Amino acid sequence: MEKMKMMLVDDEERFLSTTEKLLSKKGFSVVTAQSGADALEMLERSLIHVVILDVKMPGMDGIETLREIKRRHPLTEVIMLTGHATVESAVDGLKSGASDYLMKPADLDDVVAKAEEAFDRRRRLEEKIRLAQSKRFMKSPREILKGAEGEA
């Protein structure tokens, strides 16, 4: 089975390093990025399943980054991490394609649970895609045959 690869995006360096350590100890594969631009660059280079993205960052903010990620890598799951206890920023994120949101300060177990949930969803999605593709693949010789009969 494929192993979940996560990416943490936040402007707080210490938060990134500590959380990375924690998640690694729990056995997850984690990379970090300190800005939206870094995150996008890293997504180009390596496969990442779940992104945990802070809403409020200097430069490119969370919502912007989210939209860009979703545009370039639609299958990537994004969980928004918001400092606002308000539903609005979360709603904004969900509308822009985030799969879930967490409120700061979030418990690590919650982060893990949400990430796994998202990863599952992604896996199911990939499964469906694969299935659809294989069906089409299986269907096509018959269709070719049909076409040949019709011509004959």
Added chain:
Amino acid sequence: MKASHYERMRRIILISMILVPFIPFFIILSIGYFAFTSSLESSTLATMRRIVSDHRQMIAGFLGERRADLTFIAETHAFEYLRQPDNLHFVFKNLQRQSGAFVDIGIFDESGLHLAYQGPFLLAGKRYDQEEWFKEVMKTGYYISDIFMGFRNAPHFIIAVVRREQDRQWIIRATIDPYTFSDIVRQVRVGKTGEAYIVSAGGLFQTERRSGGGLMRKDPDYLRYGPPHEGIRTYVRADAAGETYVYATTWLKDGKWMLVVRQEKADAFAALRSAGYRIFLIMVVGGCAIIAAAFYMTGWIIRRMKRVDTEKDRLEEQLIRAHRLAELGEMSAGFAHEINNPLQIVRSEQALIEMNLSDLKLPEDGPEMKEIRDSLNQIKLQLNRCAGITQAILKFGRKTDAKAEDVDLRKFLPEVVAMVAKKAEVHGIDLTHRIDGATAPVKGDSGQLQQVMLNLLNNAMDAILAAHGPQGGILKVEAGPWRDDRVEIRVIDNGCGISPENQARIFSPFFTTKPVGQGTGLGLSICYGIIGNMGGVMEIKSKEGDGATAIVRLPASRAARAA
């Protein structure tokens, strides 16, 4: 400062309220007074003028008649007949029947010899050719003298006429009793002090003056009358005794006599004085009325002003408080947001420590280990507490576009009350609600409104528990229309109440009377913000120890009002 401001205001209003009506009032009265005065004066003078004119006519008539009497005798009787004393006596008796003013009669020849005389004196045989009157009568044909003493040494005046025949001239002369004449003139009465008299060109009284002045006495006022003039003159002048008189004068007898009619000014213008008194009285009474009205109105205006100012101050204070609350809300939201990031890091660090500790595989039952575990748990607990606070703050400070829907309080409020019914029952609180059937729907977010109502109900129940313990609590929820276009919701409890100093701060964020850790002090601030956003107001009325009433007033939904 404030008091002196009102005092100055009061003075300005008072002065203008007195002066503005008083000036026209005064002007009208003055104009009326002067118009009345001048009309009265001119009518008084006209009366005097008429009296003088009538009197002159009468005097001229009297003298003319007497002269005509003599002329008639001279024309109808022969000189020889008249010079006989018996005949003259007979004629004189006839004459006296005509007019009692005749004292005597005499006949003179052209040389001035007194030929015949009929009367009380012995004058026959005297010569008069050097007498002034004789010369005059010979020249002009008739003569009326001033009053003089003559040979008889008693005041009298004479009328003489000349009969001219072809060959001779003779004179008939009669003496007029000056007292009879005087009575004719004196009979004029005007008012109390009005009098008439005649003064000769030489300034001697020709008739007696009622206010003093015998015949032939020098008139002390003579020089004041001025030179002879045509027609009638009227004037006001003080006499020698200092009394002011209204005079009307005219000259008689070709400028030899002057007829004077005079009246004391005070008497002549008595009506004027009484009118003056009346106007003065009106002025005093009207002035008092104006001043009283001005005082009353000013008091009323100042009271109104004070009330409006107080109201204004109260509104301003409310506005400032709302503004400060909004600022505080924004500030604390930003603050809470910033705090969340470090909190997140602390939480991660705490988790990392815990994980590392487990990895060390130290014996868990040592006392040090227990203490470390305990500390870590405490850190986690306090972190959660911090998170709770920041989240409450963010809720308070946020600006939301709340859903605007019509909330029917008649359904909504009982639902909310039902939510806390269980809790109330447990604490022995008698929870009732009474919603007026005419209560209009309000526009707002039902979730937020529910939050407000629950907050108020919970606060009330806490207050009740603090005051009464588990029994005897009463909690009422009431709602009804308020002033046409508003709806009022009241939450009334009989709890411990709120002290005045706490009432002033009750909506301030972080203000709480609850023990540490049991309340953030944000509940009512949030409620206040929600109600404010809905266009309503919220206030809490309470007497310490005597329960509290939370009042929420919301605008009725416009759609509902139109329906």
